[in-house]
Amino acid sequence: MILKADPDKILRFISENFELVRALYLAQLAGNVISREQFNALTRHTGDISINRLFEYKLLTEQYDDIRLNEPVRAFLAFLISEFRPLLPSELEKYRTSFSQLFNAIRECPEGEQPILLEQLETLYDEVQRFLENVENNTGQLLRETQQLKANKDKMEYGERIRRARHLIEYYIAPLNSILNLQHSESIASLLGELSAYANRERLGHSYQQARDRFGQLHELLRGGNDRILRQSRILSRELLPLIERLQTESEILSGWIFFLERPFRHKVPSFTTRSYRNFFGSSTGANLALFLEQFEQRAEVVLLQEEEITAVDRHEVIFDRQLYVGSLEQHLPVEDFFGWCRERLYQNEQLPSTERFLKICSIVFEDSEQYEAEFTGQRIAIELEDFIFQVPEVRVSLKQGK
Amino acid sequence: MYPEYHREITESLLMDARFLVEGEPEFTCLREHLDFYQQFFKASFGLSLLCQSDYAFLQSARDNDTLSRDICIFLGVLCYEMDREGKNIMEELGFSTFAYEDVERLLELSSFREVLEATKSLRDSSSRRNFYHLLARRRLIDKIDDEVFRFTPGHKYFLEFARGVAQMKGGEEEE
Known part of the structure; x- marks a missing residue:
């Protein structure tokens, strides 16, 4: 009991010294207790009277050498400042025990014991209320911590970020999720569902009026509570878990890159893909191909040389005397079988009768086609030479009319 | 007898050495015949095919690429x-x-x-x-x-x- 002041005076004191009170609260939040040195540092500019009042008004208590905020004051400040330490899920688990014990007591309460029933209902109501508030504060706090971690305001190392994220998932978020999971029969949320169904029946069916009212209140709270739990569970599964998992993955990727970039040319790298031709061409394909082409180049040169030799020999020996044949043809015109005539001339005039020479003789008519007229009989005859047999048409050649 | 995009799949993975990614018809085809292609590339070229939910490529045997x-x-x-x-x-x-x-x-x-x-x-x-x-x-x-x-x-x-x-x-x- 606070002997030395009225409640409103204490509130005024808190309000006047709020910055100090807030600093004390945050110090306790960070270190669980406020050490004497911390306290001295924080109250360096505070007058002795105020320091004494902190204790006189029972805002602070001394524990051996450390100092703590009185629990109701701490809770009140937590509510005001809205910054908490996230509750370990086991702190929430205790509600399961109190809920089920109270629930059993209420169900088994003998007829005629109304006063205790009403008290139990009241306690249960308070417990549920506290549980819901704690859950909401907890998700809010976890979300804030995760977002801070994401923004990395503290410039934390990636490795530290991963550890912190893993810690939050493993010890806070995942267990909280299972407490709030309505699908899970063992979860506190489903126990509250059971409670709500029971309260719903009793608020209509209980024989005692006041108990019916209390059951009604409890049912209302639980019905709203269900929505609140759903909302928190949705924040967890839709926002918090993906956020923190991504944060963890991302930090892992980044710290991996940093390890890699510390010695980028010596670190092993993932095996990637390479373009592959080896299955279609061997390593010696290029050399083989060059060799292959080379042989064609040489052969072409040889052929060229031979041709030159042959024509040279021919030219030296006999020159084709075109005029001789033209004259001879004009004497014999009209010629009934032109190609036969050509063959006859060939063997008469040439020392070395050849196919080439034969064709040359034939050509005199076609080269001067303006002078001669050719009539095709439609027959074919065979002209036999040294190494060829020509199947040629039978042609009658005469001088063109009018020449 | 071969899947519809067989030629494109082989050319992309083997000759162009590129990723096939989700959205390409070749990728869908590859995933539909994943067992076949894993065997095909292993048996024909000794290469292992790495195929995830949205990308695939042929892993080369080289470890210093x-x-x-x-x-x-x-x-x-x-x-x-x-x-x-x-x-x-x-x-x-x-x-x-x-x-x-x-x-x-x-x-x-x-x-x-x-x-x-x-x-x-x-x-x-x-x-x-x-x-x-x-x-x-x-x-x-x-x-x-x-x-x-x-x-x-x-x-x-x-x-x-x-x-x-x-x-x-x-x-x-x-x-």
Whole structure:
């Protein structure tokens, strides 16, 4: 009991010294207790009277050498400042025990014991209320911590970020999720569902009026509570878990890159893909191909040389005397079988009768086609030479009319 | 007897050595005949086919691949710089487009400049231009136009590599 002041005076004191009170609260939040040195540092500019009042008004208590905020004051400040330490899920688990014990007591309460029933209902109501508030504060706090971690305001190392994220998932978020999971029969949320169904029946069916009212209140709270739990569970599964998992993955990727970039040319790298031709061409394909082409180049040169030799020999020996044949043809015109005539001339005039020479003789008519007229009989005859047999048409050649 | 896109699949994976990624009909076809292709590439060429939910490629037997190293350096520096600018790297790489100009600026000012300068294909902006062409041919990026590109799902292969490095390191430290 606070002997030395009225409640409103204490509130005024808190309000006047709020910055100090807030600093004390945050110090306790960070270190669980406020050490004497911390306290001295924080109250360096505070007058002795105020320091004494902190204790006189029972805002602070001394524990051996450390100092703590009185629990109701701490809770009140937590509510005001809205910054908490996230509750370990086991702190929430205790509600399961109190809920089920109270629930059993209420169900088994003998007829005629109304006063205790009403008290139990009241306690249960308070417990549920506290549980819901704690859950909401907890998700809010976890979300804030995760977002801070994401923004990395503290410039934390990636490795530290991963550890912190893993810690939050493993010890806070995942267990909280299972407490709030309505699908899970063992979860506190489903126990509250059971409670709500029971309260719903009793608020209509209980024989005692006041108990019916209390059951009604409890049912209302639980019905709203269900929505609140759903909302928190949705924040967890839709926002918090993906956020923190991504944060963890991302930090892992980044710290991996940093390890890699510390010695980028010596670190092993993932095996990637390479373009592959080896299955279609061997390593010696290029050399083989060059060799292959080379042989064609040489052969072409040889052929060229031979041709030159042959024509040279021919030219030296006999020159084709075109005029001789033209004259001879004009004497014999009209010629009934032109190609036969050509063959006859060939063997008469040439020392070395050849196919080439034969064709040359034939050509005199076609080269001067303006002078001669050719009539095709439609027959074919065979002209036999040294190494060829020509199947040629039978042609009658005469001088063109009018020449 | 062969799947519909057999020729395209073989050409892309084997001869072009590029990623097949989700959205390409060849990729869908490959996934539908995954067992066949795994056997096919193993039996015919001795190569293993790596196929994830949204990308696939043929793993070469080489474990010291210059291109792979260059990509790791490029992505590593890019991720680091993006994180420094407060961006969500996975979201950016997965869904955003990148202007060459912005990437160039990040690399130019990077604290890993020394590493970039020691890497032949990332040394300066003209080398990097060739490098981007190469990445596009290997289908690690899609060119949207002359100024902008986007990463294909293939980049995840390299992010997984980085994650593996961190996890391995983490494991070593815990031991």
